[in-house]
Amino acid sequence: MNIASNNQLEGLNSKELAKARRKEGRLFFNLSLPSLITILIVVFIPVFWLSSLSFFDRAGDFSWENYDRIFQSQLYIKTFIVTLKISFITLFFCILLGYPLCYWLSQLPNRLASILMIFVLLPFWTSILVRTYAWLVILQRNGIINDTLISIGWIDEPLQLAHNLTGSIIGMVHILLPFFILPLFASMRSIDNNFIRAAISLGSTPRGAFWQVFFKMSLPGFFAGTVLVFVLALGTYVTPALLGGGKIQMLAQRIDSTIMLYSNWGAASALGVVLLILAFAVIWIFNRAFGIDKLFMR
């Protein structure tokens, strides 16, 4: 056998083998085709169509008026500020509650950690609407928390926990916390204990080893959770609508009222486009700030 002839596609069975490889490639493409078409029809086409609406005025002529309105109206600018503020506060509390919990879970034996993770995922089995109403029951003026605090004499007047910013944030943290915990937990779980032991044996204090090694190695999961929570928070609708008591207007609610009350699709579309750009911008900024692409290199 001449080895060189193998390389020139003239070797034994080379044509048949190449054909078989092509067939396999076609098979995989055909298998993923249904989902590709579905995504095209239900995601890309609607998004492009809806986005394109923002570039036309009510008469159907091309114009920038929808965008002009957003950047000139105090109302819209206030909505953007409130949306960003709520999203950041929600993210802050998700990190505050989620990171220590995740760290604790990641240090537990496998079996126990799996059982406790079920409790983290349990809320997913109930609809967001139901959970939000449940919070209303707990937080309202004569709800469980106020009743209990008054009966044990800690407060005289009921605390204003619902129908405001506080209520919205409590509800949103509850709903978004699992999205922070899941990627972070996976990331922490994959950190070998020997990394921490190595750092400590080399003279680092346990606290130093945690920050210099464990925290740094958990950053990919931390970043994934942060982006997930923040982007989901930007688009939240149900929770601030119910727990905010009409006083909290986030972007998604503004889009809703623009269509429902004024049936102005162009203006609503422009708001949606700005929200989408905002979400991408946040991911980009986080990536730059954390230098995350370097962390993923192993």
Add this chain to the structure above:
Amino acid sequence: MSNTDNENHKSLPIGIKSLSKSYGDVYALENVSLDIKAGEFITLLGPSGSGKTTLLMTIAGFCSPDQGSIYFGQQEMTMTPPHMRGLGMVFQNYALFPFMSVAENVGYPLRVRGMTDSDQKTKIEAALEMVQLGGYGERRIHQLSGGQKQRVALARAMVFEPKIILMDEPLSALDKKLREHMQIELKALHQKLEATIVYVTHDQREALTMSDRIAVINNGRLVQVDAPKALYDNPNDLFVADFIGESVLLQLENSIKGLTLRGKPLKMTNPQPKGGEPHCLVIRPELLVMSNSKDDSLNDLSGIVNASVYQGESVLVMVDLGENTMISVRLPANKSQSSNIIPDVGKPIYLGLHAEDVITVKGRVE
């Protein structure tokens, strides 16, 4: 402490006194006492689950014993937290920090000790030179091969000149050729550093190659502590005899005249053990001699060839002695001598054991 006399600025002796650790009702360590000399290369050898890693982790301070004490030199360390013990440590999977460069990894112990940048730089470069990785400082960890990662882990463990270095199966992830090369290199490095090294492995050949002394551990107990040759030639325990080398144990019979092998008195140069207790003969494949006919000056272990396995440098022949006893003999694979006269399967083979090569161990084969 007894070893204070040879304590110096480069190494410390380790004293381990009646250390015990149990998980539930299973002993990971059972009353282990061991004196490690300053500057010694000692290997903790045992099968997996024997407690060797627990012992190492207890010395490092990551595992808290139920009882016992640990001394480094004069100083008791039992209660000292691991980061205050001043040990260098090398882990099985290297545990190099993936987000740091080679130099940052090696400099880590210097950084946590608050050394200035310029001092760090010279020390890092010297440590990398020591492991033949000079100029690799700027590389990322994922750009290194397995052997290079191993060297970086070594450099990191010794850059701050610890008097004791612990190693937990550091070569087990490397392929055979590189592993054997690194064994020699590690041994040379030890001679340069003069630090006390405690090395954990389950690989007996690795232990025999590198160690000044080997501590064999089984079921949480220290079975035998000896120099490699003494351990190989004079195992004092059935477990050691079986675990070290490719041994087959053969039960010896006791008679009035002493120990007998297959009905004949056992010829041995060492004095026969007294007391009439049961003993075993330790048969190592490389100690048996093949001949064309029975040689009455040797202990006779002739039998029928059951199978022969070609292993490159040698041929391993399984020999059936009858009564369900199988031994093996290793014969050189050179064409000029024995390999071409190895009898076929089913044919008799004449094997003998020199009186000088007889190793006996107290105990009964199960």
